[in-house]
Amino acid sequence: DAKTTQPPSMDCAEGRAANLPCNHSTISGNEYVYWYRQIHSQGPQYIIHGLKNNETNEMASLIITEDRKSSTLILPHATLRDTAVYYCIVKYGGGADGLTFGKGTHLIIQP
Amino acid sequence: EPEVTQTPSHQVTQMGQEVILRCVPISNHLYFYWYRQILGQKVEFLVSFYNNEISEKSEIFDDQFSVERPDGSNFTLKIRSTKLEDSAMYFCASSDVIAVQETQYFGPGTRLLVL
Numbered sequence: 001d002a003k004t005t006q007p008p009s010m011d012c013a014e015g016r017a018a019n020l021p022c023n024h025s026t027i028s029g030n031e032y033v034y035w036y037r038q039i040h041s042q043g044p045q046y047i048i049h050g051l052k053n054n055e056t057n058e059m060a061s062l063i064i065t066e067d068r069k070s071s072t073l074i075l076p077h078a079t080l081r082d083t084a085v086y087y088c089i090v091k092y093g094g095g096a097d098g099l100t101f102g103k104g105t106h107l108i109i110q111p
Numbered sequence: 112e113p114e115v116t117q118t119p120s121h122q123v124t125q126m127g128q129e130v131i132l133r134c135v136p137i138s139n140h141l142y143f144y145w146y147r148q149i150l151g152q153k154v155e156f157l158v159s160f161y162n163n164e165i166s167e168k169s170e171i172f173d174d175q176f177s178v179e180r181p182d183g184s185n186f187t188l189k190i191r192s193t194k195l196e197d198s199a200m201y202f203c204a205s206s207d208v209i210a211v212q213e214t215q216y217f218g219p220g221t222r223l224l225v226l
Contacts, residue, residue, distance in 0.1 A: 032212065043115075043156060043202045043217030094214045096142050096166035098156030106142075 003027070004088045009106040018075040020105050022088030025069040032093045033064060037084040038104070039070045044087065047073065051093070081111045113137045115218035117203050123224045124193055125155045132188045136140045136205030143186045144204040144215060145178065147171070154202065160186065 003022040012018040024033060034049040048055055050063045052073070055062045061074040075082055088106040091097055116135045119204075124130050136143050145157040154204055159166040175191045190197055200222050204215040 028124045034214075034222065038154070039150075041200060041220070041222075043219050044212050045203075046216060049212070094208060096159045096165055097213075098144060098146075098159055098169065099154075099215060100156065101154040103153060 001091045003100070004102055006086070006088055006102065006105045008103065011110055013079050014080060014109050014111050015077055018078040018082065018107055020073040020086050020088075020107060021070065022073070023070045024088070024090045026041070030092055031090045032085075033062065033068075033071050034091055034099070035060070035062065036087045036089065036099070036101075037082075038070075038087070039084040043084050044099075044101070047086075060094075065101050072084045074091060078107075078109045080109050083107060086090065104107050115203055115205055115216055117201075117221050118217040119221060120219065121222045121224075123226065126195055126225055128194050130190050130193055130223065132190075132201050132203075132223070134186045134203030134205075134218055135184050136186055136203065137207075137216060138184070140205035140207045140216075142166070142206045142208070142213065143178075144181070144206075145188045146202045146204065146217075147199040148202065148220075149196075149199045157188075178224075192203075192225075193223075195225050198223060198225045 010016040035047040036044040038044045050062045064071045118133045118211045122148050143160040148154045156166040158172045200220045202220045204219045206213045206215040
Protein backbone atom coordinates (compact mmCIF):
# COMPACT_ATOMS: atom_id res chain seq x y z
CA ASP A 1 0.00 0.00 0.00
CA ALA A 2 1.04 3.59 -0.60
CA LYS A 3 2.89 5.19 2.30
CA THR A 4 1.37 8.59 1.61
CA THR A 5 -1.96 10.27 2.25
CA GLN A 6 -3.42 12.86 -0.13
CA PRO A 7 -6.81 14.54 -0.39
CA PRO A 8 -8.86 12.87 -3.13
CA SER A 9 -9.66 16.08 -4.97
CA MET A 10 -8.97 19.81 -5.05
CA ASP A 11 -10.08 22.78 -7.11
CA CYS A 12 -7.96 25.77 -8.05
CA ALA A 13 -8.70 28.85 -10.13
CA GLU A 14 -6.73 29.31 -13.31
CA GLY A 15 -3.75 31.60 -12.79
CA ARG A 16 -3.62 30.99 -9.06
CA ALA A 17 -1.11 28.87 -7.19
CA ALA A 18 -2.19 25.28 -6.61
CA ASN A 19 -0.93 23.84 -3.34
CA LEU A 20 -1.21 20.05 -3.08
CA PRO A 21 -0.51 18.53 0.34
CA CYS A 22 0.86 15.10 1.12
CA ASN A 23 1.39 13.31 4.42
CA HIS A 24 4.16 10.73 4.70
CA SER A 25 4.61 10.35 8.44
CA THR A 26 6.44 6.99 8.19
CA ILE A 27 9.10 8.17 5.74
CA SER A 28 12.57 6.88 6.51
CA GLY A 29 15.83 8.78 6.33
CA ASN A 30 16.95 7.55 2.91
CA GLU A 31 13.58 7.88 1.19
CA TYR A 32 12.84 10.65 -1.25
CA VAL A 33 9.51 12.33 -1.91
CA TYR A 34 8.57 12.14 -5.59
CA TRP A 35 5.66 13.82 -7.35
CA TYR A 36 4.16 12.57 -10.58
CA ARG A 37 0.98 13.49 -12.38
CA GLN A 38 -1.27 11.70 -14.84
CA ILE A 39 -3.31 13.65 -17.32
CA HIS A 40 -6.39 11.64 -18.30
CA SER A 41 -5.10 8.18 -19.31
CA GLN A 42 -1.64 9.26 -20.38
CA GLY A 43 1.52 7.86 -18.85
CA PRO A 44 2.51 9.32 -15.48
CA GLN A 45 4.71 12.37 -15.83
CA TYR A 46 7.55 13.13 -13.45
CA ILE A 47 7.30 16.55 -11.80
CA ILE A 48 9.85 16.93 -9.04
CA HIS A 49 11.48 15.15 -6.13
CA GLY A 50 13.36 15.99 -2.96
CA LEU A 51 14.96 14.54 0.14
CA LYS A 52 14.80 17.24 2.80
CA ASN A 53 15.50 20.58 1.18
CA ASN A 54 12.94 22.53 -0.75
CA GLU A 55 13.25 22.09 -4.49
CA THR A 56 12.15 24.11 -7.50
CA ASN A 57 12.19 23.39 -11.20
CA GLU A 58 10.46 24.76 -14.26
CA MET A 59 7.25 22.91 -13.43
CA ALA A 60 6.79 23.26 -9.70
CA SER A 61 8.17 23.78 -6.22
CA LEU A 62 8.35 21.17 -3.50
CA ILE A 63 8.24 22.20 0.13
CA ILE A 64 9.19 19.49 2.64
CA THR A 65 8.64 20.09 6.35
CA GLU A 66 11.62 19.97 8.65
CA ASP A 67 10.50 16.68 10.20
CA ARG A 68 9.92 15.33 6.66
CA LYS A 69 6.51 13.99 7.62
CA SER A 70 4.67 16.05 5.07
CA SER A 71 5.22 18.02 1.90
CA THR A 72 3.44 20.40 -0.44
CA LEU A 73 3.67 20.56 -4.20
CA ILE A 74 3.15 24.07 -5.52
CA LEU A 75 2.17 24.85 -9.11
CA PRO A 76 2.77 28.61 -9.11
CA HIS A 77 0.41 29.67 -11.88
CA ALA A 78 -2.01 26.89 -12.63
CA THR A 79 -3.40 26.52 -16.15
CA LEU A 80 -6.23 24.39 -17.47
CA ARG A 81 -3.61 21.93 -18.75
CA ASP A 82 -2.58 21.26 -15.16
CA THR A 83 -5.85 19.43 -14.54
CA ALA A 84 -4.66 15.92 -13.66
CA VAL A 85 -4.27 13.36 -10.90
CA TYR A 86 -1.20 14.19 -8.81
CA TYR A 87 0.66 11.43 -7.01
CA CYS A 88 2.96 11.85 -4.04
CA ILE A 89 5.27 8.84 -3.75
CA VAL A 90 7.89 8.00 -1.16
CA LYS A 91 10.73 5.91 -2.44
CA TYR A 92 14.32 5.07 -1.78
CA GLY A 93 16.37 7.09 -4.25
CA GLY A 94 18.29 4.17 -5.73
CA GLY A 95 17.33 2.34 -8.89
CA ALA A 96 15.12 -0.59 -9.84
CA ASP A 97 12.46 -0.17 -7.17
CA GLY A 98 8.92 0.04 -8.46
CA LEU A 99 6.89 3.11 -7.69
CA THR A 100 3.88 2.56 -5.43
CA PHE A 101 1.05 4.74 -6.67
CA GLY A 102 -1.84 5.63 -4.42
CA LYS A 103 -5.08 7.19 -5.56
CA GLY A 104 -3.54 10.66 -5.70
CA THR A 105 -5.26 14.02 -5.73
CA HIS A 106 -7.47 14.92 -8.65
CA LEU A 107 -6.69 18.59 -9.23
CA ILE A 108 -9.25 20.46 -11.26
CA ILE A 109 -8.29 23.88 -12.56
CA GLN A 110 -11.34 26.07 -12.97
CA PRO A 111 -11.44 28.75 -15.70
CA GLU B 112 13.69 15.89 -25.41
CA PRO B 113 14.18 12.10 -25.34
CA GLU B 114 11.11 10.07 -24.47
CA VAL B 115 9.93 6.53 -23.94
CA THR B 116 7.89 5.15 -26.82
CA GLN B 117 5.49 2.21 -26.86
CA THR B 118 3.87 0.16 -29.57
CA PRO B 119 1.15 -0.58 -30.35
CA SER B 120 -0.97 2.16 -28.83
CA HIS B 121 -3.98 -0.17 -28.81
CA GLN B 122 -4.23 -3.95 -29.02
CA VAL B 123 -7.29 -6.15 -29.08
CA THR B 124 -6.82 -9.88 -28.56
CA GLN B 125 -8.82 -12.99 -27.84
CA MET B 126 -8.63 -14.66 -24.45
CA GLY B 127 -5.90 -17.28 -24.41
CA GLN B 128 -3.79 -15.60 -27.07
CA GLU B 129 -0.24 -14.39 -26.54
CA VAL B 130 0.55 -10.70 -26.80
CA ILE B 131 3.83 -8.84 -26.88
CA LEU B 132 3.94 -5.21 -25.88
CA ARG B 133 6.94 -3.24 -27.03
CA CYS B 134 8.80 -0.32 -25.56
CA VAL B 135 11.81 1.72 -26.58
CA PRO B 136 13.30 3.23 -23.43
CA ILE B 137 15.33 6.42 -23.35
CA SER B 138 18.65 5.53 -24.93
CA ASN B 139 21.10 6.02 -22.06
CA HIS B 140 18.85 4.60 -19.37
CA LEU B 141 19.77 1.41 -17.58
CA TYR B 142 16.62 0.50 -15.62
CA PHE B 143 13.38 -0.57 -17.24
CA TYR B 144 9.92 -1.09 -15.81
CA TRP B 145 6.43 -2.22 -16.66
CA TYR B 146 3.31 -0.98 -14.91
CA ARG B 147 -0.35 -1.53 -15.60
CA GLN B 148 -3.51 0.42 -14.87
CA ILE B 149 -6.87 -1.26 -14.99
CA LEU B 150 -9.58 1.20 -16.00
CA GLY B 151 -10.50 3.41 -13.06
CA GLN B 152 -7.88 1.91 -10.76
CA LYS B 153 -4.41 2.75 -9.52
CA VAL B 154 -1.21 2.42 -11.50
CA GLU B 155 0.38 -0.87 -10.38
CA PHE B 156 4.02 -1.89 -10.61
CA LEU B 157 4.67 -5.15 -12.43
CA VAL B 158 8.41 -5.63 -12.88
CA SER B 159 11.76 -3.91 -13.04
CA PHE B 160 14.71 -4.99 -15.16
CA TYR B 161 18.37 -4.14 -14.88
CA ASN B 162 21.52 -5.60 -16.37
CA ASN B 163 19.53 -8.12 -18.40
CA GLU B 164 17.67 -9.63 -15.51
CA ILE B 165 14.58 -9.03 -13.43
CA SER B 166 15.43 -6.89 -10.44
CA GLU B 167 12.06 -6.79 -8.70
CA LYS B 168 8.59 -8.07 -9.45
CA SER B 169 5.19 -7.71 -7.89
CA GLU B 170 2.67 -10.42 -7.05
CA ILE B 171 0.83 -9.55 -10.24
CA PHE B 172 3.82 -10.60 -12.35
CA ASP B 173 3.16 -14.34 -12.36
CA ASP B 174 4.33 -17.07 -14.73
CA GLN B 175 2.19 -15.87 -17.59
CA PHE B 176 4.27 -12.70 -17.82
CA SER B 177 7.82 -12.39 -19.09
CA VAL B 178 10.11 -9.53 -20.04
CA GLU B 179 12.99 -9.36 -22.43
CA ARG B 180 15.47 -6.93 -23.86
CA PRO B 181 15.98 -8.60 -27.22
CA ASP B 182 18.37 -5.99 -28.56
CA GLY B 183 20.00 -2.74 -27.52
CA SER B 184 16.90 -0.64 -27.85
CA ASN B 185 13.69 -2.60 -27.24
CA PHE B 186 12.15 -3.83 -24.00
CA THR B 187 9.18 -6.16 -24.27
CA LEU B 188 6.43 -7.53 -22.05
CA LYS B 189 4.92 -10.84 -23.10
CA ILE B 190 1.66 -12.18 -21.76
CA ARG B 191 1.52 -15.85 -22.71
CA SER B 192 -2.15 -16.67 -22.38
CA THR B 193 -4.24 -13.57 -21.92
CA LYS B 194 -7.19 -13.45 -19.57
CA LEU B 195 -10.09 -11.03 -19.49
CA GLU B 196 -8.65 -9.41 -16.38
CA ASP B 197 -5.45 -8.54 -18.25
CA SER B 198 -7.37 -5.77 -20.01
CA ALA B 199 -5.61 -2.59 -18.92
CA MET B 200 -3.25 0.19 -19.92
CA TYR B 201 0.32 -1.01 -19.80
CA PHE B 202 3.01 1.58 -19.23
CA CYS B 203 6.72 1.16 -19.79
CA ALA B 204 9.17 3.34 -17.91
CA SER B 205 12.91 3.79 -17.87
CA SER B 206 15.38 5.52 -15.61
CA ASP B 207 18.97 6.19 -14.85
CA VAL B 208 20.52 6.72 -11.47
CA ILE B 209 22.37 9.95 -10.92
CA ALA B 210 23.90 10.48 -7.51
CA VAL B 211 21.62 7.86 -5.96
CA GLN B 212 18.55 9.67 -7.24
CA GLU B 213 16.45 7.79 -9.72
CA THR B 214 13.67 9.30 -11.77
CA GLN B 215 11.42 7.14 -13.89
CA TYR B 216 10.07 8.40 -17.21
CA PHE B 217 6.95 6.81 -18.58
CA GLY B 218 5.78 6.05 -22.07
CA PRO B 219 2.29 6.84 -23.38
CA GLY B 220 1.03 3.32 -22.76
CA THR B 221 -0.55 0.46 -24.68
CA ARG B 222 -4.25 -0.11 -24.17
CA LEU B 223 -4.85 -3.87 -24.15
CA LEU B 224 -8.34 -5.23 -24.52
CA VAL B 225 -8.89 -8.97 -24.05
CA LEU B 226 -12.15 -10.31 -25.42
